[in-house]
Amino acid sequence: MNDEDTAKPLLSVRDLRIDYRTGAGRTVNAIRGVDFDLYPHQSLALVGESGCGKSTLALGLMRLLPKLGRIPSGSVTYRDPNGKTYDVLDLSTDRLRQWRWSEVAMVFQGAMNAFNPVLKIVDQFADTMKAHAPKGKKFSKNEIYDRAAATLESVRLEPKRVLPSYPHELSGGMRQRVLIALSLLLKPQVLVLDEPTTALDLLTQRAIVDMLHELRAELGFAMIFVSHDLPLASELADRVATMYAGRIIESGTTRDTFMTPRHPYTRGLIKAVPPVRAAALEPTSIPGSPPDLAALPTGCTFRARCEYAIDECETTDPGLELIAERDRGVNHEAACIRWQTVHLEPEEAKR
Numbered sequence: 001m002n003d004e005d006t007a008k009p010l011l012s013v014r015d016l017r018i019d020y021r022t023g024a025g026r027t028v029n030a031i032r033g034v035d036f037d038l039y040p041h042q043s044l045a046l047v048g049e050s051g052c053g054k055s056t057l058a059l060g061l062m063r064l065l066p067k068l069g070r071i072p073s074g075s076v077t078y079r080d081p082n083g084k085t086y087d088v089l090d091l092s093t094d095r096l097r098q099w100r101w102s103e104v105a106m107v108f109q110g111a112m113n114a115f116n117p118v119l120k121i122v123d124q125f126a127d128t129m130k131a132h133a134p135k136g137k138k139f140s141k142n143e144i145y146d147r148a149a150a151t152l153e154s155v156r157l158e159p160k161r162v163l164p165s166y167p168h169e170l171s172g173g174m175r176q177r178v179l180i181a182l183s184l185l186l187k188p189q190v191l192v193l194d195e196p197t198t199a200l201d202l203l204t205q206r207a208i209v210d211m212l213h214e215l216r217a218e219l220g221f222a223m224i225f226v227s228h229d230l231p232l233a234s235e236l237a238d239r240v241a242t243m244y245a246g247r248i249i250e251s252g253t254t255r256d257t258f259m260t261p262r263h264p265y266t267r268g269l270i271k272a273v274p275p276v277r278a279a280a281l282e283p284t285s286i287p288g289s290p291p292d293l294a295a296l297p298t299g300c301t302f303r304a305r306c307e308y309a310i311d312e313c314e315t316t317d318p319g320l321e322l323i324a325e326r327d328r329g330v331n332h333e334a335a336c337i338r339w340q341t342v343h344l345e346p347e348e349a350k351r
């Protein structure tokens, strides 16, 4: 990739909407118009409370939504390594299968469920390679073994021990590494991870984070990861998008978003982080919970929980406003009419 290419986005998401049809004819508007550009080598964290739409957005980008999910409008433009662009939402099922894993791969939440329990790890690698190989390409048994072994080594696992094992014979941390290895098998340009360290103990989490840093430096892929763990996001991401009620309500560099948040919701999330340092301030949680996506209030969807809310917030549902200009899609933006008043004390940012 030359310099000119790194100046163009790999993924451009525009006005993406995702709905779930639930019982009794109800529709949940889980993603309500999301726009962002992801550039080569960037690492973007999607943060927010449970139910804000982070996983739906990640799955939607890859067209991996559950049956009840549908994408009524929007576009997901992808730029391949040859510079050709196309809308992922227009790909045929066959093209989509090749595109996934070879161009954009995903590491799902819950390392155990992502495996077929009755297949040895070597066979899981073989299946992935066969299912996502370019048209007409057949891999020999040796090719599969060699590629799987090399990828496992890159995630610091011993192929001889891991390849003949069944998933249940590995520890949680090892399984997570295998999943990351599987996702990198076909050398994708973008890796999407949903809660990559949830359910792992602290030391294992640390090891996975370090490994992701090393792999990214070595292989140069871009990353989108979903997390409700802000400290993890601040470590793994160079940019952050806060999601609330199916929209991105603040976005910027990790530093801009976490040091000078301009949306009261991002500020609330930061203040709710349990401090690591004994001298840091006590955490305060955000009152209430996110609104029902099938019955959204008028005006700003956060206003009922917001200490900055004024009368105007009842009638205005603001879009993202530019706060500070930055390169490569990382402008600091927030969807709040009172962003100029929103303020986090420096002491509160140091958690």
Ligand SMILES: Nc1ncnc2c1ncn2[C@@H]1O[C@H](COP(=O)(O)OP(=O)(O)OP(=O)(O)O)[C@@H](O)[C@H]1O
Binding pocket: 020, 021, 022, 028, 030, 048, 049, 050, 051, 052, 053, 054, 055, 056, 057, 066, 068, 228, 293
């Ligand atoms: N399969 C589904 N069927 C119906 N509604 C769904 C489905 N999956 C998610 N939703 C709804 O879509 C909204 C967004 O959920 P989503 O899982 O994307 O949020 P999230 O921020 O990723 O939360 P979590 O961190 O808990 O995964 C929620 O209101 C949720 O109830």
